[in-house]
Amino acid sequence: xxxxxxxxxxxxxxxxxxxxxxxxxxxxxxxxxxxxxxxxxxxxxxxxxxxxxxxxxxxxxxxxxxxxxxxxxxxxxxxxxxxxxxxxxxxxxxxxxxxxxxxxxxxx
Numbered sequence: 821x822x823x824x825x826x827x828x829x830x831x832x833x834x835x836x837x838x839x840x841x842x843x844x845x846x847x848x849x850x851x852x853x854x855x856x857x858x859x860x861x862x863x864x865x866x867x868x869x870x871x872x873x874x875x876x877x878x879x880x881x882x883x884x885x886x887x888x889x890x891x892x893x894x895x896x897x898x899x900x901x902x903x904x905x906x907x908x909x910x911x912x913x914x915x916x917x918x919x920x921x922x923x924x925x926x927x928x
Contacts, residue, residue, distance in 0.1 A: 837910065842899045844916040849889045853901060858882055863902045864889055868909050872897065875905075894919030 836855040843850050849872065851864050858880045864873040864887050872889040879885075899916050900909040 838901060838903065840899070840901050840911050840914065842914045842916045844897075844918045844920070846919055847891045849892065849897060849899060849916050849918060851887045851889070851899060851901070852884065853887065854884045856883060856885060856903070861904050862887060863905075865900050865902050865909060866897045868898075868900055868913070872899070892918045 838853055838855045840854075841852045843852075849864070851873075853862055856862060856878045858878050860878045861875050862878065862885060863871055863875045866872050872892065873887050874890075876885060876887050896915055896917050898913040900913045901911045902908075903910050
């Protein structure tokens, strides 16, 4: 029987589906991921293809991770998560705005 973690992850499909919470900032997006397994590789994507972050490995004894993207241009991004280099994303896309400044109106 193989005992490496990737084989066990593929066979054991009873693990909960990962969930993400994404928050846009002035130049980056911070993504908090829950329901991941130690040793899994996580990567934040735009439109399911363009990498927005480094590939990050989940620490031992951790079930969640926070990933900050590279510096981004102002605009909207469709953020999703890829695990272990799979071609398909494991979460639904979340639309997140980067660099939006609040408009201050002054009354005279």
